[in-house]
Amino acid sequence: MSRADRESAARRVMERTSPRVPPDLGADAVRLGERLLRRRALALRLAWLLLFAVTVAFTVWALTERPWVEPPSQTTPPLTGW
Template sequence: MNRSAREATVRHMMERTSPRVPPELYADAVRRGGRLLRRRAAARRLLWLLLCAACVAFTVWAARVHPWVEPPSQTTPPLTGW
């Protein structure tokens, strides 16, 4: 097949109408796509909820324990009576 014949074949293929999709295939794809979007949205909401719960739990823990305060020294007794 020479160049002009190949170009004519490709041009003919490009000028044809696009293939028709069977209606049941289209409906099935729309249904599955909707389900996938709903699952992703639910997973995203769940992850945000878990992140917020972890932040609240950390805040409550930090407020009660005060991890930024240095504990009192236990190695030397206090000096009294000088």
């Protein structure tokens, strides 16, 4: 088949029938989109909740352990009996 024959065959196929779309396709797409948005919103809420919990846990740990204070030296024995 030459290129012209292929193009004319393709045009005949496209002109012969109009594309048919299932009648419930729009409703299915809306339902799927709503479900996707609900899942995304839930994931976002869970991510914010996790971030908040990690922040609170770190704050409590930092206030109880005080990692910015230098620990006392353990290399020199205490002076006793002067």
